Amino acid sequence: MELEKLDGMSVLETIAKHRSIRKYEPRSLPKNHVEALMRAALRAPTDAAMHLWTAIRTTPEQRRVISEWIGQPHVAEAGEFFVFLADLHRVEKLLEYRGERRGRNDFSLLVFAAIDAALAAENMALAAESLGYGICFIGAVQNAADRIIDLLKLPPHTYPLFGLTIGIPAENPPTRPRLPLDLMIHEGSYRTYSEEDMERAYREMAPYSRRRDWLRMLKRYAAEGGYFEAREGYMRELFRKMSFNI
Numbered sequence: 001m002e003l004e005k006l007d008g009m010s011v012l013e014t015i016a017k018h019r020s021i022r023k024y025e026p027r028s029l030p031k032n033h034v035e036a037l038m039r040a041a042l043r044a045p046t047d048a049a050m051h052l053w054t055a056i057r058t059t060p061e062q063r064r065v066i067s068e069w070i071g072q073p074h075v076a077e078a079g080e081f082f083v084f085l086a087d088l089h090r091v092e093k094l095l096e097y098r099g100e101r102r103g104r105n106d107f108s109l110l111v112f113a114a115i116d117a118a119l120a121a122e123n124m125a126l127a128a129e130s131l132g133y134g135i136c137f138i139g140a141v142q143n144a145a146d147r148i149i150d151l152l153k154l155p156p157h158t159y160p161l162f163g164l165t166i167g168i169p170a171e172n173p174p175t176r177p178r179l180p181l182d183l184m185i186h187e188g189s190y191r192t193y194s195e196e197d198m199e200r201a202y203r204e205m206a207p208y209s210r211r212r213d214w215l216r217m218l219k220r221y222a223a224e225g226g227y228f229e230a231r232e233g234y235m236r237e238l239f240r241k242m243s244f245n246i
């Protein structure tokens with residue numbers, strides 16, 4: 001199905017209405033919609049046309065298993081779950097096929113692979129939302145990345161960065177808050193943050209959680225002893241296991 005022939009919401013309306021969906025009707029998407037969403041991902045910009053990403057469209061059984069591993073039921077409930085990879089393997093193969101060798105560029109290509117993958121996934125997400133589906137990015141694939149690598153038979157120089165659930169929403173949450181725009185986009189040069197900026201940030205983000213405590217969330221993920229500290233060594237080790245020289 002060609003994208004432009006589908007009747008979706010406008011891009012601006014789709015962006016404005018975005019909220020992550022974590023409850024889905026246990027129904028699959030029509031084939032032509034799935035095809036269109038995959039094509040939307042493919043249309044995303046990609047640095048130097050290197051296409052440094054791959055997505056794996058998982059089967060219902062794979063979704064069930066991954067959902068259990070990472071403790072996120074919405075992964076099993078959603079009609080579709082794609083795992084987005086950083087992929088230096090295919091470009092390496094393409095070079096080798098024509099007698100060339102990929103350079104010593106694992107780190108820099110990996111950074112750009114993450115950018116490529118995020119752009120492709122967001123294109124897919126926006127296309128899905130414009131058709132009325134709900135989506136949720138799933139970084140928690142990191143909590144079982146080693147098993148997911150085996151399950152999806154990923155070759156060296158690939159890495160599962162995040163997942164994307166897509167399905168028919170079974171909840172209708174409000175849009176969630178964001179930091180004030182002037183803290184995110186600075187005019188001319190990087191700004192210094194005042195005490196008032198900090199207060200505004202916590203005030204604006206308070207409605208994010210029922211307890212009105214955004215700090216609790218930040219601490220859980222980004223502070224000492226948080227999830228990302230726990231991931232640090234594990235992810236580095238897995239990247240090495242996938243033959244990345246970083």
Ligand SMILES: Cc1cc2nc3c(=O)[nH]c(=O)nc-3n(C[C@H](O)[C@H](O)[C@H](O)COP(=O)(O)O)c2cc1C
Nearest residue numbers: 018019020022072136137138139140141162175176
């Ligand atoms: C890279 C990335 C990883 C995420 N991982 C998860 C996840 O594992 N599980 C989940 O339920 N939501 C996940 N989310 C969704 C975020 O929690 C959500 O986007 C954020 O709280 C803002 O809410 P909103 O999308 O409804 O505006 C992730 C989002 C991103 C961009």
